[in-house]
Amino acid sequence: MSEVNKQGLTEAEFLSSYDASKYDRLSVTVDMLIFTVTEEEKKNYRKLPEKSLRLLLIRRGSHPYKNQWALPGGFVHLRESLDEAARRKLQEETNIGEIYMEQLYTWGAVDRDPRTRVICASYMALVDNSSLRIEASQNVADAAWFTVSCKLDEEQKTVTATGYILQQVFKLRLSHEDQELSAAIKTVKTVENKGTRVERDIVECSGIAFDHAKIIEYGIQRLRNKIEYTDIAFNLMPERFTLTKLQQVYEIILDTGLLKANFRRKIADMVVETDEYTRDAGHRPSKLFRFNPKWMKIIE
Amino acid sequence: MSEVNKQGLTEAEFLSSYDASKYDRLSVTVDMLIFTVTEEEKKNYRKLPEKSLRLLLIRRGSHPYKNQWALPGGFVHLRESLDEAARRKLQEETNIGEIYMEQLYTWGAVDRDPRTRVICASYMALVDNSSLRIEASQNVADAAWFTVSCKLDEEQKTVTATGYILQQVFKLRLSHEDQELSAAIKTVKTVENKGTRVERDIVECSGIAFDHAKIIEYGIQRLRNKIEYTDIAFNLMPERFTLTKLQQVYEIILDTGLLKANFRRKIADMVVETDEYTRDAGHRPSKLFRFNPKWMKIIE
DNA sequence: ATAATAGTGTCTTTCAGACAGTATAGT
DNA sequence: ACTATACTGTCTGAAAGACACTATTAT
Numbered sequence: 316m317s318e319v320n321k322q323g324l325t326e327a328e329f330l331s332s333y334d335a336s337k338y339d340r341l342s343v344t345v346d347m348l349i350f351t352v353t354e355e356e357k358k359n360y361r362k363l364p365e366k367s368l369r370l371l372l373i374r375r376g377s378h379p380y381k382n383q384w385a386l387p388g389g390f391v392h393l394r395e396s397l398d399e400a401a402r403r404k405l406q407e408e409t410n411i412g413e414i415y416m417e418q419l420y421t422w423g424a425v426d427r428d429p430r431t432r433v434i435c436a437s438y439m440a441l442v443d444n445s446s447l448r449i450e451a452s453q454n455v456a457d458a459a460w461f462t463v464s465c466k467l468d469e470e471q472k473t474v475t476a477t478g479y480i481l482q483q484v485f486k487l488r489l490s491h492e493d494q495e496l497s498a499a500i501k502t503v504k505t506v507e508n509k510g511t512r513v514e515r516d517i518v519e520c521s522g523i524a525f526d527h528a529k530i531i532e533y534g535i536q537r538l539r540n541k542i543e544y545t546d547i548a549f550n551l552m553p554e555r556f557t558l559t560k561l562q563q564v565y566e567i568i569l570d571t572g573l574l575k576a577n578f579r580r581k582i583a584d585m586v587v588e589t590d591e592y593t594r595d596a597g598h599r600p601s602k603l604f605r606f607n608p609k610w611m612k613i614i615e
Numbered sequence: 616m617s618e619v620n621k622q623g624l625t626e627a628e629f630l631s632s633y634d635a636s637k638y639d640r641l642s643v644t645v646d647m648l649i650f651t652v653t654e655e656e657k658k659n660y661r662k663l664p665e666k667s668l669r670l671l672l673i674r675r676g677s678h679p680y681k682n683q684w685a686l687p688g689g690f691v692h693l694r695e696s697l698d699e700a701a702r703r704k705l706q707e708e709t710n711i712g713e714i715y716m717e718q719l720y721t722w723g724a725v726d727r728d729p730r731t732r733v734i735c736a737s738y739m740a741l742v743d744n745s746s747l748r749i750e751a752s753q754n755v756a757d758a759a760w761f762t763v764s765c766k767l768d769e770e771q772k773t774v775t776a777t778g779y780i781l782q783q784v785f786k787l788r789l790s791h792e793d794q795e796l797s798a799a800i801k802t803v804k805t806v807e808n809k810g811t812r813v814e815r816d817i818v819e820c821s822g823i824a825f826d827h828a829k830i831i832e833y834g835i836q837r838l839r840n841k842i843e844y845t846d847i848a849f850n851l852m853p854e855r856f857t858l859t860k861l862q863q864v865y866e867i868i869l870d871t872g873l874l875k876a877n878f879r880r881k882i883a884d885m886v887v888e889t890d891e892y893t894r895d896a897g898h899r900p901s902k903l904f905r906f907n908p909k910w911m912k913i914i915e
Numbered sequence: 916a917t918a919a920t921a922g923t924g925t926c927t928t929t930c931a932g933a934c935a936g937t938a939t940a941g942t
Numbered sequence: 943a944c945t946a947t948a949c950t951g952t953c954t955g956a957a958a959g960a961c962a963c964t965a966t967t968a969t
Contacts, residue, residue, distance in 0.1 A: 326678045333730045339693045340640035343723075343734055361941080361946050378626045393639045393732050397723025415809060421721040421736050423643075423697025430633045432693050434643055434734075436721050443809075478908030506908045509715060509743075509850050550809050559948075576950070577932060598947040599939035608778030608806050660969080661919050859921075876923070877959060898920040899966035 341432045345401045346388030346527070347371075348419065348439045348534040349408060351447060351460065352551050352564050361597035366563045367462045369444075370489065370531065371408060372496075374457030379429045380524035384489070384496055386531070387458070388435070401438040408458065409442060415550035416440045419534055427526045437530050439537065441550035461489040461496070465535045466570065468499065478507035484518065487532050497521050498528030542568050546585055549606045557593060557601040558586070585610045641732045645701045646688030646827070647671075648719065648739045648834040649708060651747060651760065652851050652864050661897035666863045667762045669744075670789065670831065671708060672796075674757035679729045680824035684789070684796055686831070687758070688735070701738040708758065709742060715850035716740045719834055727826045737830050739837065741850035761789040761796070765835045766870065768799065778807035784818065787832050797821050798828030842868050846885055849906045857893060857901040858886070885910045 324332065349371040354364040372384040387408045391400040397418070405414055419437040427433065469484040481504040489496040499519035505512045520528050542548050542565060551564050562578045587607040592600040649671040654664040672684040687708045691700040697718070705714055719737040727733065769784040781804040789796040799819035805812045820828050842848050842865060851864050862878045887907040892900040 320677050320681060338642055338690050340642055341693060342638055342640055377620050381620060390638050393641060394725060396725050397721060397734065418720060420718060421697060425694060425696050434697065508854055508906055511846055546811055554808055597941050601948055606808055897968050901921055
């Protein structure tokens with residue numbers, strides 16, 4: 316193992332003389348999409364509470380994008396891994412360590428941050444609302460859980476010589492009290508000889524800092540896809556839940572209604588019944604279920 | 616828009632006085648998984664040629680990991696986006712600009728590169744072998760297309776109080792002429808109350824530089840997943856192909872045999888027949904097909 | 916004729932979608 | 943009794959898996 320290079324250095328010698336500053340160095344941030352599902356007030360003693368999907372955003376107190384809302388995040392330190400940086404941020408924002416978290420995508424456009432060249436690794440985290448504490452975001456002056464909606468707004472298909480181009484505009488709306496943020500993200504799916512290519516651009520944006528609108532839209536799409544074939548939805552649930560509440564979570568994320576009987580068949584193997592029931596509901600009590608850890612079907 | 620910050624600076628003033636060197640700066644590389652499928656020699660005038668999945672690797676000429684094989688890649692420059700850096704690398708290695716490419720995952724362990732802190736954004740590219748030129752990799756002294764195989768080697772399931780832990784070891788083998796590289800990657804899937812968590816580690820590695828064995832294994836899994844529900848396979852095909860050749864590509868990537876009739880039903884909507892046939896085959900000629908750009912089902 | 920591949924028909928099982936029905940607490 | 947939800951049964955049609963069958967070329 317005393318192999319030497321052209322300068323006659325062994326690997327150990329080479330490494331100790333290595334000067335990292337010869338190469339371009341840039342900043343890397345992690346930005347977190349922290350989702351949860353909350354229940355609104357009941358309208359009627361009998362009715363079930365309405366649910367909504369929420370995303371944690373932070374109001375920027377300084378330039379750039381001062382007073383606009385951004386994803387919680389921050390610079391990755393030299394001595395921490397990407398995952399560690401993401402966990403650290405998560406801990407800072409939510410005060411919970413054991414949260415589901417997965418890497419989403421890394422955004423690398425040259426001018427995405429006006430300050431300097433910043434590459435952003437985005438992560439998605441899912442939290443059960445009942446384990447969240449309000450006081451959590453103490454250290455962050457202006458953090459708020461925004462209600463999120465993302466709907467297809469426009470669709471245009473152009474047939475070309477070798478295929479077609481599908482342009483879709485998704486309207487993203489975020490609201491919290493009197494704050495109303497919105498953005499339009501255009502995805503261009505080009506299909507020709509070989510297959511498909513997707514590009515994503517912000518065409519309109521109000522109140523959302525940086526390219527974060529695009530990241531949010533991407534994260535929602537990922538969440539929608541993944542809820543269909545994995546068990547991530549359970550990260551948004553308390554330990555015990557009724558099947559109707561589970562169904563509501565699916566419906567909110569997918570933004571559609573689902574037929575009860577079919578839904579129950581679909582998730583039957585993912586849950587186990589307990590012998591507990593809800594009470595004082597004003598209607599027939601429902602059985603409480605929990606996640607079935609014997610369920611096995613792991614895709615990534 | 617003359618909003619000022621605590622130091623009384625406008626956004627423009629703030630940006631021009633911004634000093635990026637106050638924060639940790641680190642190096643970012645793009646590393647490319649460039650896959651193709653090649654045909655071996657025919658064994659018999661009648662038999663179809665065997666196919667194999669190949670991956671482009673580069674022999675390192677310098678420290679660290681001197682003489683070991685690594686993924687083609689390099690540092691991201693300050694003035695290029697991640698995608699541009701990946702395209703540039705792809706162009707350098709293959710001499711083809713229009714190749715399918717997608718971002719895979721960003722690897723951020725602190726000690727993954729012994730030189731300095733390097734974060735690696737990995738990309739996967741798929742090339743049709745017939746459009747590749749041998750002379751392509753001129754500028755790279757020691758590039759080679761390795762035959763890849765990745766098989767489940769060990770599996771162990773431990774039942775815990777709240778769920779179970781599934782440990783799987785995948786054996787990765789790469790070979791090119793007299794070069795035989797191998798690695799074992801252990802994935803640990805932890806399932807408890809809330810759902811699933813996956814970790815990935817290299818437990819054994821011979822001849823593969825850095826943490827690239829892990830990246831390769833990850834890329835192969837992604838390829839296997841995505842070939843099932845997208846059209847990416849067509850990026851590995853020439854413009855016109857027989858359905859048997861398409862099936863072979865699926866079989867090589869998925870590492871299983873498929874029933875012909877069922878396969879054809881499955882991909883029926885993704886292809887269009889042409890009026891051409893193969894000739895001089897020693898058996899019944901087969902119809903040539905091409906990708907059907909009207910096929911619409913885009914998931915990412 | 917034969918070897919090897921090309922290509923089709925159909926049975927079964929499984930699963931998703933639709934819908935109609937029954938059950939039960941709390942006021 | 944009534945309301946709102948809880949929960950189940952079953953029909954249908956589509957898709958996945960298994961397998962058997964027919965067709966066609968170069969030698």
